[in-house]
Amino acid sequence: MRSLDYAKVITKLVSFIQEKVEESNVKGVILGISGGVDSATVAYLAARAIGKEKVLGLVMPYHINRDVEDALLVCNNLGINYKVINIKSIVNEFEKNLDFELNNVSRGNIMSRTRMILLYAHANSKNYLVLGTSNRSEFLTGYFTKWGDSASDYAPLINLYKTEVWNIARILGVPNEIINKKPSAGLWEGQTDEKDLGITYKLLDEILYRLVDLKMKKENIARELNIPLNKVEYVESLIKKSEHKRKLPIGPEI
Amino acid sequence: MRSLDYAKVITKLVSFIQEKVEESNVKGVILGISGGVDSATVAYLAARAIGKEKVLGLVMPYHINRDVEDALLVCNNLGINYKVINIKSIVNEFEKNLDFELNNVSRGNIMSRTRMILLYAHANSKNYLVLGTSNRSEFLTGYFTKWGDSASDYAPLINLYKTEVWNIARILGVPNEIINKKPSAGLWEGQTDEKDLGITYKLLDEILYRLVDLKMKKENIARELNIPLNKVEYVESLIKKSEHKRKLPIGPEI
Numbered sequence A, B: 001m002r003s004l005d006y007a008k009v010i011t012k013l014v015s016f017i018q019e020k021v022e023e024s025n026v027k028g029v030i031l032g033i034s035g036g037v038d039s040a041t042v043a044y045l046a047a048r049a050i051g052k053e054k055v056l057g058l059v060m061p062y063h064i065n066r067d068v069e070d071a072l073l074v075c076n077n078l079g080i081n082y083k084v085i086n087i088k089s090i091v092n093e094f095e096k097n098l099d100f101e102l103n104n105v106s107r108g109n110i111m112s113r114t115r116m117i118l119l120y121a122h123a124n125s126k127n128y129l130v131l132g133t134s135n136r137s138e139f140l141t142g143y144f145t146k147w148g149d150s151a152s153d154y155a156p157l158i159n160l161y162k163t164e165v166w167n168i169a170r171i172l173g174v175p176n177e178i179i180n181k182k183p184s185a186g187l188w189e190g191q192t193d194e195k196d197l198g199i200t201y202k203l204l205d206e207i208l209y210r211l212v213d214l215k216m217k218k219e220n221i222a223r224e225l226n227i228p229l230n231k232v233e234y235v236e237s238l239i240k241k242s243e244h245k246r247k248l249p250i251g252p253e254i
Helices: A006-023 A037-050 A066-078 A088-096 A104-126 A136-141 A162-172 A193-197 A201-213 A218-225 A229-241 B006-023 B037-050 B066-078 B088-096 B104-126 B136-141 B162-172 B176-180 B193-197 B201-213 B218-225 B229-241
Strands: A028-032 A055-059 A081-084 A128-130 B028-032 B055-059 B081-084 B128-130
Touching: A006 A028, A006 A037, A006 A162, A028 A037, A028 A104, A037 A055, A037 A066, A037 A162, A055 A066, A055 A104, A066 A081, A088 A104, A088 B088, A088 B104, A104 A128, A104 B088, A104 B104, A136 A162, A136 A201, A136 A229, A162 A201, A193 A201, A201 A218, A201 A229, A218 A229, B006 B028, B006 B037, B006 B162, B028 B037, B028 B104, B037 B055, B037 B066, B037 B162, B037 B176, B055 B066, B055 B104, B066 B081, B066 B176, B088 B104, B104 B128, B136 B162, B136 B201, B136 B229, B162 B176, B162 B201, B193 B201, B201 B218, B201 B229, B218 B229
Parallel strands: A028 A055, A028 A128, A055 A081, B028 B055, B028 B128, B055 B081
Antiparallel strands: none
8 A cells, every 4th residue: 555644644634624614614514423433533633623613423323233332432532512313214204105125225325315414404504514434445446325425515535545544543543442343334234344345445445556546457466466366357347337426417518 | 509409419318318328237217307397308308218118207296386287297298107206204304303493495405305315216226327407507506406406327408508408398399388487496485496596597598608618708798798797797606606516525635
């Protein structure tokens, strides 16, 4: 992986948040706090950037599990304002209005988009910016819900790989139990990112960095990382299949 | 305004829809049908492009008014499949989970994003593409809900001005009562686009075309259209203020 001066990166992230808050002439920022490392990292950065009083965390569980405790741990450690809104009744209301069964992925998409709506309703009413918590590993592989968790005003971590976010989280003082737990989007019980993705973030980032940033040939990546070529081809296929998710809708040129 | 060969433009729009359906390996397209001219035009184009059996219209009222009849008129005229889902109970469920009052704009945003969620839930389950109905006049002035009505897979009309969509609608045979009625996003009773925008689409498009496409000087535009300079400056301000709405969320370069 690239070697980063993490102190400098953190300074850059903090000043980015400060600049956007000032430019947008808003009173603060709001973000969804899931209990995972990405949202915890953005919360720590935001509190450092503009002060805990101007940061509002929304804890929006569907399932009641340990993630909620971890989310509250982040909010209480930082001393930021927060609200807990269980989204089950809203997601159920969507389901009542559909005449077909939802599978886990579709229900997960509704959860993610429901959270986006709640974040923006609060942002509208408080004149806040919505901070996204997406990282580069998710963005490049399409491991997010289109117009859901990827929909925000600014996404401070969007150019940082997951393994780099872990390092930043440690430096910022995010609690270890959050850093060390298996990453999960929490869209269904027992879900983990790495099971979904079919690869560990550690290996995924090593491949993504060489494939996308360094533009290395697949064969050289496989040789350098001492892994089968099909692992690199698999990651390449994730990038290609999710291309449409990284673009605003287009129409024909007139 | 630019002079367009509308027969050619319609052919381009139809083949664009055909191409994207084929490329994406989907079984059809779905779109929200509001009773307005934009969604009616996209419905007519889609039915022409891939056949009425592969087009699903979702009529998603919040208010029960004439727009619903107009939406059903479009669906029945075309013979496409459609469903009517009243979104009030879903929007109410969002409101129940908020501890503050919504104003019209915020409630309108929730309506628009709720419709996006319903469209994508159906698209997921049927392996359909979501067609957006945004036009260039809305896109350039930011007259849409971010991650709401602007959120789709493809937006056939995105490069056509509203006044041009009217012309296309006439050629396609969209009913006159839909073409001739005052455009409205229907987000609250009595709302009209032109009241919100503070300018008629006719004048707005003439200014937008010169300002954005021809990159004319404001003073020359005012002189050419024989309008006060502040009208041009007003349109310019709409474009500037809405710039963030035409971009995916960014983060700092690392």
